[in-house]
Amino acid sequence: MKIIVCLKQVPKNDSILRINEQGNWIQDRDLTYEINESDAYGLEAALQLKEKHGGEVIALSLGPPRVQTVIKEALARGADRGLHLEDTVFDGLDAFGIASVIAAAAKAEGFDLLLTGLQSDDYGFAQTGVIAAELLGLPHATIVMDVESKEGTIRVKRELESGFFQWVSMPAPAVLTIQSGINTLRYATLKGIMAAKKKEIKKLDAAAVGVDQASLAPKMAFRRVYLPQKSKQTQFIEGTPAEIASKLMDKLKNEARVF
Numbered sequence: 001m002k003i004i005v006c007l008k009q010v011p012k013n014d015s016i017l018r019i020n021e022q023g024n025w026i027q028d029r030d031l032t033y034e035i036n037e038s039d040a041y042g043l044e045a046a047l048q049l050k051e052k053h054g055g056e057v058i059a060l061s062l063g064p065p066r067v068q069t070v071i072k073e074a075l076a077r078g079a080d081r082g083l084h085l086e087d088t089v090f091d092g093l094d095a096f097g098i099a100s101v102i103a104a105a106a107k108a109e110g111f112d113l114l115l116t117g118l119q120s121d122d123y124g125f126a127q128t129g130v131i132a133a134e135l136l137g138l139p140h141a142t143i144v145m146d147v148e149s150k151e152g153t154i155r156v157k158r159e160l161e162s163g164f165f166q167w168v169s170m171p172a173p174a175v176l177t178i179q180s181g182i183n184t185l186r187y188a189t190l191k192g193i194m195a196a197k198k199k200e201i202k203k204l205d206a207a208a209v210g211v212d213q214a215s216l217a218p219k220m221a222f223r224r225v226y227l228p229q230k231s232k233q234t235q236f237i238e239g240t241p242a243e244i245a246s247k248l249m250d251k252l253k254n255e256a257r258v259f
Contacts, residue, residue: 001055001149003046004083004106006116006128007074008036009067013121017227024222035070038117042178044185045147046115047078053149056080058109062090062101068201075196076188082201083109089206089213095123097216099131104209107136113154114175118143126177133175140175141168145182 011017011031020027035043046057059074061067062085071082085101093101106114114136116129126142133140145165146157154174158166188196206213235251237244253259 001049001053001112002058002110003049003055003113003115004058004060004109004111005039005043005046005074005079006102006114007039007043007059007061007067007070008117008120009033009061009063009070010036010121019225019227023224025225033066033069035073036117036120036122038119038121038178038180040117040185041180041182042115042117042176043074043077043079044183045144045178046113047186048183049113049147049149050078055112058083058111060085060102060105062086062093062098064091071201072196073188075199075201076192077186078192079199081199084201084203085205085209086203087205089211089216092218093216094218094220095125095127096131096219099128100135100216101206101209101211102128103132103135104211105204106132108210112172113147113149114138114173116175116177118177118179129175129177136173136175138173138175139170140177141170142177143179144176145179147176 010033011026012034015031017026018030019025043057043059049055050057057079058081059071059079060083061071064086068084071084075082083105085105090101114129114132116132119126130140130142141156141158143159144156145159148155149172152172153169154172154176155167155169156176158168159179160166237247239247
């Protein structure tokens with residue numbers, strides 16, 4: 001079984017966020033990064049499938065040179081090799097553009113399963129995997145909690161609303177978006193870290209992937225982002241007990257909207 005796992009590098013949860021000079025996103029020079037949470041669970045799902053059925057796990061990441069750290073971490077955890085999609089053409093892509101590049105690279109590589117996290121911790125669009133599946137013309141499943149493989153068929157457990165689940169079967173190849181918390185993540189061992197130094201990380205630019213720059217033009221863009229404004233205000237309500245109770249209920253209902 002050949003599995004490609006998409007890994008996104010995102011700012012750590014404890015990073016101090018500052019708006020950039022253009023006011024359209026956060027500045028990245030002060031940030032520290034890590035593997036996107038649900039992508040890490042996708043990697044673990046891929047490694048467990050490899051342990052059961054054999055095959056190969058390929059860690060794929062798109063971005064500047066710094067994203068090689070997440071590829072190397074995946075290799076240290078047990079992935080066999082890496083694909084690094086790096087080109088200035090890929091800067092500032094939206095979900096459709098990223099999915100287009102990933103789909104092209106995955107199609108050229110060939111695979112049985114393409115795994116992404118359910119959504120990224122920074123943008124949270126939850127669209128990349130779904131769009132990639134559509135571009136590839138393959139079946140897909142989202143919010144996946146468990147994956148089983150048997151004789152070319154993929155059976156997955158999907159999380160629904162109100163605590164319900166759904167089992168779905170589909171042929172391979174397929175695309176799955178993995179939910180966080182579905183398994184216990186493994187750590188990179190010293191042996192794995194040493195072995196990762198000998199594993200291949202192949203760089204691919206737009207020409208190698210076979211995508212046209214014009215086709216990657218963003219279909220959406222951030223115009224302005226804001227940091228939440230913290231404020232405190234104290235109000236004194238005066239009158240008779242009945243009047244105070246009535247005014248308080250009105251404020252709770254119409255201003256605080258707790259009812």
